[in-house]
Amino acid sequence: VMMQQLAGQSQGRVAVARRAGRVSRSAKLQICASGSTYGTNFRVTTFGESHGKGVGCVVDGVPPRLPITEEEIQYELDRRKPGQSIITTPRKEEDIAEILSGWADGQTLGSPIAILVRNKDQRSGDYSEMSVAYRPSHADATYDMKYGIRAVAGGGRSSARETIGRVAAGAIAKKLLKVVANTEILAYVNKVRDIGSNVDHATFTMADVESNMVRCPDQDAAQKMIDAINEVRTRGESCGGEVTCVVRRCPVGLGSPVFDKLEAELAKAMLSLPATKGFEIGSGFTGCTMLGSEHNDPFYIDEQGQVRTRSNRSGGVQGGLSNGEDIVIRVGFKPTSTIGIKQETVTREGTATELRARGRHDACVVPRAVPMVESMVALVLADQMLTHFAQCELLPRNKDTVNLDPRAVKQFKELYAYK
Numbered sequence: 001v002m003m004q005q006l007a008g009q010s011q012g013r014v015a016v017a018r019r020a021g022r023v024s025r026s027a028k029l030q031i032c033a034s035g036s037t038y039g040t041n042f043r044v045t046t047f048g049e050s051h052g053k054g055v056g057c058v059v060d061g062v063p064p065r066l067p068i069t070e071e072e073i074q075y076e077l078d079r080r081k082p083g084q085s086i087i088t089t090p091r092k093e094e095d096i097a098e099i100l101s102g103w104a105d106g107q108t109l110g111s112p113i114a115i116l117v118r119n120k121d122q123r124s125g126d127y128s129e130m131s132v133a134y135r136p137s138h139a140d141a142t143y144d145m146k147y148g149i150r151a152v153a154g155g156g157r158s159s160a161r162e163t164i165g166r167v168a169a170g171a172i173a174k175k176l177l178k179v180v181a182n183t184e185i186l187a188y189v190n191k192v193r194d195i196g197s198n199v200d201h202a203t204f205t206m207a208d209v210e211s212n213m214v215r216c217p218d219q220d221a222a223q224k225m226i227d228a229i230n231e232v233r234t235r236g237e238s239c240g241g242e243v244t245c246v247v248r249r250c251p252v253g254l255g256s257p258v259f260d261k262l263e264a265e266l267a268k269a270m271l272s273l274p275a276t277k278g279f280e281i282g283s284g285f286t287g288c289t290m291l292g293s294e295h296n297d298p299f300y301i302d303e304q305g306q307v308r309t310r311s312n313r314s315g316g317v318q319g320g321l322s323n324g325e326d327i328v329i330r331v332g333f334k335p336t337s338t339i340g341i342k343q344e345t346v347t348r349e350g351t352a353t354e355l356r357a358r359g360r361h362d363a364c365v366v367p368r369a370v371p372m373v374e375s376m377v378a379l380v381l382a383d384q385m386l387t388h389f390a391q392c393e394l395l396p397r398n399k400d401t402v403n404l405d406p407r408a409v410k411q412f413k414e415l416y417a418y419k
Contacts, residue, residue: 027094038269039388042173044379046165048119049156056116057165059172061386062102064110068175073097073416076171077164079371082362085213087229089362097168103154108172113116113378115168119161132347133355138337144348160274160365170375173382180251180385187245187373189216189366190330193228197221200325201246215370233363236340240275240333241366243373247327247381252405253392254322254384261320262327264385269376270331275365278332282315291304324405331373333366 037045041061048055074097081095082088095117102113132142139158143150150156177183188209190197197218208217214229216222225241232239255262267279287295290313297309297318309325317325342356362368 007169038272038379039383040141041177041390042379042383044166044169044298046162046169048162048165049151050119050159050161051151051156052119053054054116055161055164056114059102059113059169060254062108062110062113062172063176063386064108066172066176066179067106067110068103068109068172069106070099072175073099073115073168073171076167076174076371076375079210080163082368084368085274087213087226087233087363088368095164104356110354111408113172113284115165117164117168119399133345133353135355135357136343136345137334139282158274160362160368160372163273163375166273167371167375170378173378174374175386177378178380182249183251184248185374185377185381185383186248187243187370187377189214189222189225189370190242190244192225192241192364192366193239195221195224195228197225199244201244201328204246209370213367215367217286225348229364237363238339238361239364240254240277241364243331243333243366243369245327245329245331245376245377250316250322250324250327250381251388252322252324252384254381254388255317255320256384257339261317262322262380263315263317263380265380265384266327266329266377269380270329270373273331273369273372273376275333275369276331277334278330280330281317282328283313283317284330287313319323327377329377331369333369336361336363342406383395403413 024255036047039061043060045058045060046055047057054213056103077095077097083090098116098118100114100116102109102111122343134144140150140152140181143156143158146181164194174185177185186204186206186209188197188199188204190199192214197216198221199217204217209215211217212219212222212226214222214225216225229239255265263281266281270276270279283290283295293315297311300308300310308322312325312328314323314325316322316325338357338361340356342354345353345355347353
């Protein structure tokens with residue numbers, strides 16, 4: 001009824017505008033609400049369901065001549081794929097990427113890049129009970145409420161398998177940022193349940209992250225995290241944790257105030273990932289308890305004449321714009337909803353019942369969430385970098401401009417005689 005009323009109101013407005021000569025007779029009500037696309041200039045659309053024929057992405061806006069190999073994309077997908085260790089889901093998928101368009105001879109063509117990963121190890125029979133009863137805290141019920149239909153097997157579109165498209169696209173975004181600005185994006189598991197870690201953000205490497213199955217560079221903490229995940233896994237339970245992501249050498253000025261501030265885009269991107277429940281940047285909520293004199297990051301001029309800060313409680317973003325310092329964010333993930341313990345729930349018909357879920361699921365999602373977080377950060381930064389170049393770097397600046405970022409103008413040095 002509401003949609004009919006909206007359509008009627010819209011048609012009335014169109015009729016008035018048509019009489020005034022402002023619109024054509026072909027004007028119709030259009031509703032755009034897909035929710036499967038992110039980005040404005042670096043634009044990514046993901047597709048597919050967990051137990052469908054395949055999943056993947058279409059990436060539009062990638063600059064031509066970007067060198068990238070199939071192996072670079074596959075490396076990121078291998079970090080995300082299931083069945084990596086005893087603490088992840090036992091589902092076995094090779095997750096081999098097929099690049100269908102927009103790429104040839106190791107370079108992007110400037111046209112849309114389509115990447116497909118075919119599903120092979122589906123066990124849809126494990127979800128027979130879930131076709132009738134909703135899993136508590138899962139998307140089963142809300143998808144039914146919204147769409148009136150859902151793909152039961154594997155969770156369909158709400159499954160973390162959807163993130164394959166994000167990670168494949170993120171590999172391209174990572175390479176673009178690396179080529180243009182030597183930007184590095186690294187994430188790690190900083191907490192599982194109440195087990196924290198101590199990691200030097202200035203020195204840890206990808207090798208450190210990948211040195212153990214839980215993806216925590218702090219080896220002592222990593223073993224405790226693995227033990228904690230194994231303990232809940234053997235009981236049919238699940239647990240949550242946190243992922244920290246650090247961006248090094250981010251170009252200055254990324255972000256689009258006021259509604260598309262960089263931290264706002266990062267928050268949206270992170271909270272669009274499955275199972276996320278919290279987001280912090282820099283000092284986060286701890287900063288709320290500090291005084292201004294304690295929290296402010298003092299400025300100074302470094303040896304290269306660049307404006308820098310002596311501390312980084314801002315987390316690399318001030319006024320919604322990157323300031324060139326490391327961007328540091330933290331993302332909180334809840335315990336996996338699907339557990340092997342009997343829980344109270346209701347059926348689709350509204351009858352009270354109990355459910356002990358079957359299927360293959362991660363007891364803790366955070367180890368496999370690490371490449372997902374990195375990829376979403378890369379997609380945000382790539383999109384904002386293209387936006388920044390289009391608006392702010394096409395015309396020459398005064399050479400004395402404060403913090404003229406050499407990473408963001410190196411392509412224009414000859415054109416504008418930057419020295």
